[in-house]
Amino acid sequence: MQYISSRGQCAPVTAAEAICLGLAPDGGLFIPEIIPTWPYSWAELAAMDYPQTAAKVMKLFLDDYSEEELNQMTRAAYNTHNFSSKEIAPTVKLTDHCYLLELFHGPTAAFKDMALQIMPYLLVKAVEKRGQKQEVVILTATSGDTGKAALEGFKDVPGVKIIVFYPHGGVSPMQERQMNTTTGENTFVVSVKGNFDHCQTAVKNIFGDPQMNVWLAERGKQFSSANSINWGRLMPQIAYYFWTYASLMRQGQIKAGDKINIVVPTGNFGNILAAWYAGQMGLPVRKFICASNQNKVLTDVIQTGVYDRRREFYQTSSPSMDILVSSNFERFLFAVSGYDSAKIASWFAALKQNGVFTIDEALQKKFQNWLEAGFADEAKTAATIQRHYAQNGYVLDPHTAVGVAVYEEYQKTSGDSTPTIIASTASPFKFSHSVLQALGKEVPQGEEAQLEALAQAAHKPVPDSLAQAQHMPILHNTVVEVEGMAQIVKDILSR
Numbered sequence: 001m002q003y004i005s006s007r008g009q010c011a012p013v014t015a016a017e018a019i020c021l022g023l024a025p026d027g028g029l030f031i032p033e034i035i036p037t038w039p040y041s042w043a044e045l046a047a048m049d050y051p052q053t054a055a056k057v058m059k060l061f062l063d064d065y066s067e068e069e070l071n072q073m074t075r076a077a078y079n080t081h082n083f084s085s086k087e088i089a090p091t092v093k094l095t096d097h098c099y100l101l102e103l104f105h106g107p108t109a110a111f112k113d114m115a116l117q118i119m120p121y122l123l124v125k126a127v128e129k130r131g132q133k134q135e136v137v138i139l140t141a142t143s144g145d146t147g148k149a150a151l152e153g154f155k156d157v158p159g160v161k162i163i164v165f166y167p168h169g170g171v172s173p174m175q176e177r178q179m180n181t182t183t184g185e186n187t188f189v190v191s192v193k194g195n196f197d198h199c200q201t202a203v204k205n206i207f208g209d210p211q212m213n214v215w216l217a218e219r220g221k222q223f224s225s226a227n228s229i230n231w232g233r234l235m236p237q238i239a240y241y242f243w244t245y246a247s248l249m250r251q252g253q254i255k256a257g258d259k260i261n262i263v264v265p266t267g268n269f270g271n272i273l274a275a276w277y278a279g280q281m282g283l284p285v286r287k288f289i290c291a292s293n294q295n296k297v298l299t300d301v302i303q304t305g306v307y308d309r310r311r312e313f314y315q316t317s318s319p320s321m322d323i324l325v326s327s328n329f330e331r332f333l334f335a336v337s338g339y340d341s342a343k344i345a346s347w348f349a350a351l352k353q354n355g356v357f358t359i360d361e362a363l364q365k366k367f368q369n370w371l372e373a374g375f376a377d378e379a380k381t382a383a384t385i386q387r388h389y390a391q392n393g394y395v396l397d398p399h400t401a402v403g404v405a406v407y408e409e410y411q412k413t414s415g416d417s418t419p420t421i422i423a424s425t426a427s428p429f430k431f432s433h434s435v436l437q438a439l440g441k442e443v444p445q446g447e448e449a450q451l452e453a454l455a456q457a458a459h460k461p462v463p464d465s466l467a468q469a470q471h472m473p474i475l476h477n478t479v480v481e482v483e484g485m486a487q488i489v490k491d492i493l494s495r
């Protein structure tokens with residue numbers, strides 16, 4: 001299968017090449033030329049375990065990898081050594097017709113682990129398949145969770161260096177501590193005086209800078225990305241939507257072939273795009289619901305067709321969704337437009353230059369029937385956390401709470417009682433300060449005390465990795481201006 005760029009200015013590549021490169025050389029994003037159809041029956045799906053499900057899904061997109069290779073990789077990634085749940089990603093009932101897909105049982109307690117535990121295997125194999133001798137330098141911009149998940153996934157992987165950029169003061173204290181305590185000879189963490197959009201744009205510019213690429217090539221190195229702009233990061237996420245469907249069948253909540261809704265709290269549009277791919281492959285989905293926090297650029301574009309990033313940027317209690325330039329929306333528009341790269345290139349050039357573009361009506365019509373969008377502000381998010389705790393003792397993290405709030409609003413106005421899966425993207429312990437506040441509990445001084453207080457309220461233990469981070473030395477403390485990012489990359493790679 002070939003992968004093509006959304007900007008249409010470079011030749012198609014193999015899956016292995018798409019994974020090695022990350023971003024397409026013309027600044028676009030790679031997507032598969034055709035979307036494969038899920039070839040197994042729902043009964044067969046229900047009989048698979050998580051590693052099998054993931055290997056089957058990935059094989060459909062990665063025809064240059066063998067089934068045996070993929071089975072080995074998924075067994076090495078998705079097991080109880082790395083994940084604290086035997087099911088890897090359990091589906092639990094929240095209320096009538098409404099289920100949470102818990103994606104946070106991996107080593108860093110957020111859903112990014114679902115992809116970043118497997119992605120290093122995919123990348124190392126891709127390098128091998130291309131017969132490539134260069135060292136791979138992973139450049140990653142993070143709004144908080146990707147950074148640590150990528151550091152854990154790529155730490156001490158031979159032939160790879162990883163540099164993570166995060167917004168200074170723009171991530172939760174726990175997220176910052178998790179990143180800055182990372183061990184490993186090949187890991188580098190840099191705090192940037194800007195927000196996530198600044199970090200992501202600068203990383204994309206470094207990728208696209210011809211001089212930088214010459215400088216790298218002379219040193220036997222090549223860039224790649226662990227952000228969801230890399231197909232190798234996005235594609236493994238498709239698997240858990242098949243998995244949650246199978247879980248609902250096994251629990252007797254749905255019958256084979258029944259439709260479900262999928263709600264995803266969204267930032268870079270990666271996780272919801274993975275859900276959409278699952279639907280295109282044949283998973284029976286009625287509605288996809290895109291949930292935003294106060295930075296609701298996606299709600300607006302889905303409802304009105306106007307993508308306008310010229311607006312105030314809010315720091316919220318769901319920092320991993322504080323994003324105004326949502327990269328994977330480009331992939332979505334490219335796919336839904338029937339691969340109209342000229343249109344996509346002109347819209348995203350306009351977004352870069354003027355901060356705004358308008359989707360034509362014909363294209364809007366193509367998604368308005370099955371794509372819904374809504375947002376929750378800070379007060380509503382906190383109230384949602386508090387209410388579900390009071391009603392059934394379940395503690396939602398702020399990102400998941402945004403998804404739940406948007407679903408409840410949708411459910412109320414539509415009366416739709418289709419069984420609904422909400423992607424639960426993080427453990428509440430990653431955001432204990434905001435969560436305790438939302439619960440109306442006293443917030444003690446110090447992170448460790450906050451973790452303890454939340455453990456008592458939730459009647460759940462603190463995830464091991466978060467407890468351990470409290471006692472590890474800070475190993476990374478570099479801070480740079482946005483303008484200094486390219487230079488620090490050179491400095492790090494010259495060491």
Ligand SMILES: *Cc1c(COP(=O)(O)O)cnc(C)c1O
Pocket residue numbers: 110111112144145146228265266267268269270271272320321399400425426
């Ligand atoms: C990254 C992240 C999101 C947003 O996911 P996208 O794929 O960027 O839309 C939501 N919640 C949490 C906890 C995250 O870490």
